[in-house]
Amino acid sequence: MHRRRWAILGVLMLSLLIVVLDNSILNVAIKTIATPAPTGLGATQSEIEWAINSYTLVFAGLLFTAGLIGDRLGRKKVLLGGLVVFGIGSALAAESGSPGQLITYRAVMALGAAFVMPATLAVLMNVFERSEQPKAIGIWAGGVGLAIAIGPITGGALLDHFWWGSVFLINVPIVLIALALMVWLVPDSRDPKPGRLDPVGVVLSVLGLVLLVYGIIKGGELADFTDAKVLATIIAGVVVLIGFVVYEKRSDHPSLDVTYFRNKVFSAAMAAIALVFFALMGVTFFGVFYTQSVRGYSPLESGLLMLPLAAAQMIFAPRARLLVDRFGNRATTTAGMLLIAGTLAAFAGFEADTPIWLLEVVFFLMGTGMAHIMTPTSVVIMQALPREKAGSASALSNTFRQVGGALGIAVLGSVLATSYRNGIDGRLGALPPGLRDTAGESIEATLGIAEKLGPRGQALVTPAYDAFLHAMHVTALWGTGVALIGAVVVAVFLPGKAPAAEAGEREPELISTGD
Template structure:
């Protein structure tokens, strides 16, 4: 049996088609825990950086690695996860990934040191690598092409829900329980998602899959780890000309170049580099990477601004981020309608320009700026992101055949995660280096043993100041001033990255789409039902 809509195009079984929206709900629940985890961690950063027993006493670089260990394993394995999903079945990969993610979450909650936390976050990244591409791949297989933009818009709006729930949930948990509860909360969600998935979600796979590419996987993971480690190390040393830093970054770039050469010559590559000959596809991928580069770096420093400089609690910080999430939830599902009217180019360029303007607005925030201004900035930032994420995701997913949905999703998510990882590493390093330069001369009166540690971050400085008692109060105002200067510079760097993204999509994305013709194969966004 078939429904009247586009019978010649129908490839979704009727039974699956009837429950497609329920399946989308289960996929969003799976997506929720992956995104939720990072947004919860952002609120918990300050708590984890405080000494035991309240936290783990993690340094700035350890905090960055707690985020990046997850992101690097995630990004490094997405190629393989997408291929395995296409080959062995997306449902199997979803179930396995969720189980590993749940186990990693339980272990992370019981971490006894920053090193253990970093290791268990990597386990969580392993699980997430198999969850994220499979959610979009299943979506592409249970919805017909004309409904895919609407479904992807709702899927992208799910990111907004996670951004909203994460910080608030994290704040509530940190107000009542120990820091590990922000990871333990994932376990019951995983159990519920596993049960619903077994019941509702159909399996799908590529009838002609490629072989697994172990050499490509190893090269991509090694290259990314070396590159980001070098960037973080440069920020930690406040010296990017250090020979060790330069050698590590150069080695990372060399390995990644070898990865690209190997993939071009391989008959079973992790990623088919010929996809990138399509300028529209490449521009959409670049836009997603640059958006997350800017966003993750800003989220990292905004938590310290609200908690360390402004004195808000973790829960209050979570509530302050509600406008960002609300804008995502409101605009992401509706962005396809804007694309229908104005086209991909105008929609995504405007979204990136708004994002750049809001990042630049962070450079105007001070210790006594009215907090409602920050709320406006967050809301407009979320609106800008929604009008980039939804159309670019649709362009990427519809550029490849349905059978390759796992590979397309893996590519999209890989660049998203690599962009986020590099955003945290590079903008975090700019923040760290600028902060140390600003506070260094104020720390000259401290004992040499604690001077270096106190200069790593505003939290480290305030921690040393608290231990010194009345003598340490003189450090508070200089620490705030140094941090605000560092935040302003970092925000402007993020804004510059968003402007670069706007230029790329303005040059290469298609304009307003023509009226779709019957049976026409197109890689552009196809309008959804009105």
């Protein structure tokens, strides 16, 4: 047990904060970045999806390797290096001159973040005894909720006063503070028997995911999933991912140890994390356009509207373990999943004039559901493996969360794009052919062209709102279906009661290279 463990937890949460903060800040900036220059970059909906997913896919693809490198070289060294790369990527992203540059620099940020995220949980598992781990993980999960709260509000405040790049530049001073505190406080540790690196597995997993996601996003952009190129890309992605699983199964040093998934509890917890983020990331994506484009709220107001979601997470994430102790993992997580499904279904009834307090209630319930999924599943996953494999367990849970989120943005973003284009196409007949195609890409594109046309463009505004609301309703129902599948998975496979740790259980000691 480390004497400064609670201070160390604070530093780890600061490091985690910027990694999570960045995505939640970007959510509020989506509309601004989609606005034509000079205000934004004039990014299309598919370019915005890639700005989010280039980060997510690189992050998810490298987490296994980053966890192993941390286990091998020392978690502190990897944390420091990851933060430096993340800070440099943030500074470059702030100065992007085109959507393509933003997508590239976001991938650089992800490279750094991939080394930060698993190391924070691995250090946490090393400095806390098993009896204190659930409490520490609960606080750590609450930190994720805090980042979700601070992100949109910080992003909104910055966008009210500065240019869009400020949402990335804000990371740089936080990185510098975290680096200084980490050098001072955090002890180094490593796995006495680290696994070998698996470059082939990393390449196969990233390539497979990028092909799959690219195909899904392209299908939404064209509003045609039967297009030969779209189908070929999706099939190629699936084939490469199957090849990845087969390779990992046969490898004597896999980055994804397939044998972990023979444990049904472990597999169900992983599936729950992936499915909840699939549903939630997709909703966040269309929620910003709903509050800003349809309802007319500023980025700051839009960020403040997200507060109940984050507040519920901060309130309930540290306390969720009390419900688990009383009712077991199965009941707690299933209830959380059903709550998420109900809140997503509520979005299918939202119109342009729905009272805003209803949205606030839905966000609060969504955060409550999320807290009662993330804490129990994180504990199940982290305690399913020996302590010296903490980096590997952390990487696995975060990978599934990120992949679930990336697929959620790709699939639900494509459902949104396809539904929107189908709804607006019939109303764009008066536009020249070149403009017609651009205007059908997203509500922001339609409203941007309507503004340029002046009085003639006013006729497009109401159809754009109607088409978007219909698309949002369809997308919300898809998300509801995914959350219900998650509820069934956890209800069937998670244990009724968390197994009690045996008294006097001994943990293997880690090699320590510092205080």
